[in-house]
Amino acid sequence: MDKQKAANQIKALVELLNQYGYEYYVLDQPSVPDAEYDEKLRELSQLEQEYPELKVDDSPTQRVGGKPLDAFKKVQHNVPMLSLGNAFNEQDLRDFAKRASGGTDEPITFVCELKIDGLAISLTYENGKFVRGATRGDGTTGEDITNNLKTIRSIPLSIKEKGTLEVRGEAFMPHKSFLALNEAREEKEEEPFANPRNAAAGSLRQLDPKIAAKRNLDIFLYGVGEWDGSPISTHSERLEQLKQLGFKTNPEWRKCTNIDEVIEYVTYWTEERPNLSYEIDGIVVKVDDLNQQEELGYTAKSPRWAIAYKFPAEEAIT
Numbered sequence: 001m002d003k004q005k006a007a008n009q010i011k012a013l014v015e016l017l018n019q020y021g022y023e024y025y026v027l028d029q030p031s032v033p034d035a036e037y038d039e040k041l042r043e044l045s046q047l048e049q050e051y052p053e054l055k056v057d058d059s060p061t062q063r064v065g066g067k068p069l070d071a072f073k074k075v076q077h078n079v080p081m082l083s084l085g086n087a088f089n090e091q092d093l094r095d096f097a098k099r100a101s102g103g104t105d106e107p108i109t110f111v112c113e114l115k116i117d118g119l120a121i122s123l124t125y126e127n128g129k130f131v132r133g134a135t136r137g138d139g140t141t142g143e144d145i146t147n148n149l150k151t152i153r154s155i156p157l158s159i160k161e162k163g164t165l166e167v168r169g170e171a172f173m174p175h176k177s178f179l180a181l182n183e184a185r186e187e188k189e190e191e192p193f194a195n196p197r198n199a200a201a202g203s204l205r206q207l208d209p210k211i212a213a214k215r216n217l218d219i220f221l222y223g224v225g226e227w228d229g230s231p232i233s234t235h236s237e238r239l240e241q242l243k244q245l246g247f248k249t250n251p252e253w254r255k256c257t258n259i260d261e262v263i264e265y266v267t268y269w270t271e272e273r274p275n276l277s278y279e280i281d282g283i284v285v286k287v288d289d290l291n292q293q294e295e296l297g298y299t300a301k302s303p304r305w306a307i308a309y310k311f312p313a314e315e316a317i318t
């Protein structure tokens with residue numbers, strides 16, 4: 001095959017395989033059997049071996065790349081990644097809603113989302129390419145873990161969005177991956193991880209991306225940092241936008257037109273939580289309207305327009 005033909009074939013295979021990967025890892029609705037995916041991946045790897053200079057950054061063969069690092073570089077978050085104030089009971093939630101309405105009884109629309117028990121991360125895309133992934137760190141300075149995040153199959157290596165876009169979410173280890181990992185560790189007489197959150201954090205702190213790649217991590221995106229994207233007026237529109245851009249968002253979010261509906265949602269998920277395939281440690285409640293969020297602003301370290309309801313700590317099953 002001549003070089004131009006190889007370049008066209010590589011481009012077509014990368015696009016096709018990324019679409020297959022999106023269907024499988026983001027939508028959980030594969031359109032082709034695994035064998036077909038594997039066959040196309042083999043064809044792409046062979047072409048890239050024959051023409052290494054034709055490799056492109058968003059090729060699925062580049063997910064587990066990079067040599068082990070000596071250390072992680074520090075990175076600055078231009079838009080700080082803030083922590084959330086906590087609520088521990090119904091009254092705390094009602095007090096939050098009262099403050100959010102400025103003490104009036106004017107009804108406020110909230111968005112409730114599951115609080116994923118993982119590691120807060122930031123993903124930056126430039127001209128559609130995934131260029132940097134970082135931990136939250138202390139909110140203003142995090143660590144560059146790009147090579148490890150590239151191994152998470154539900155993170156797109158390219159999106160159809162020009163300019164700079166920074167999205168934020170939670171990387172986590174699904175229950176199934178956690179149980180398998182601890183079983184393997186016990187067989188090797190290694191210390192098991194105490195919980196999926198520690199396992200996810202430990203995996204993303206690996207200096208060798210080949211180890212992170214084996215940990216079957218996943219991610220849900222739920223917000224943006226730096227983005228001059230199309231103007232929208234609510235957080236719920238933001239969640240829809242993230243989904244349209246090809247990001248994996250958690251499907252259980254719900255718009256609540258008053259605090260009673262928020263409490264209903266919290267009650268439902270307190271019961272339903274054990275049936276999820278991943279760990280959650282609470283519910284995040286946000287004011288939906290972005291102008292109202294701006295009016296409410298921030299305390300020194302948290303937004304006034306959001307709160308994290310924390311589930312009561314589970315008694316350790318002895």
Ligand SMILES: NC(=O)c1cc2c(N)ncc(C(N)=O)c2s1
Binds near residue numbers: 084
């Ligand atoms: N610290 C934070 O701001 C957040 C932390 C989390 C989390 N662990 N899970 C979900 C959300 C969400 N859907 O907004 C947030 S927001």
